Amino acid sequence: MPTPSDRRKAYTCGFHPERGEQADFCPACIQEHETRLSAESMTGDERAAELSALMDRPLSRPFDLIHKRIEELVGRPVWTHELGLNRDGLIEEARNRPRDSPLTPAEFQTKVMAPLEATGKPIIGVVVDDPGDQL
């Protein structure tokens, strides 16, 4: 099974340039993820700054850790296509979005679906019935 070091070129971690070139995920970044601040305790500007840095620097930790942190900073589930299509909108949400408020259907359409629809590519939706609904 390939490891990250089999697939990527050496890079310099944008958060820890003092470590020099690395060929695998940055141990310092992974350690920092484990001891990260609660997004709820941060100011909006701090959340926006961290999100911007995460999105603009080379991938220095496993994507699942970055995705989890982005969702913490934004305060809602974030679809992966949003990372490429709505970078600035996500940063503004991290800065200003009320915490712990789910997306309304209108917000879901505007923030999640509209950027995807704007690509002009077909969208396929899958609805899975929850067996719990039939009880």
Ligand SMILES: [Zn+2]
């Ligand atoms: Zn690092």
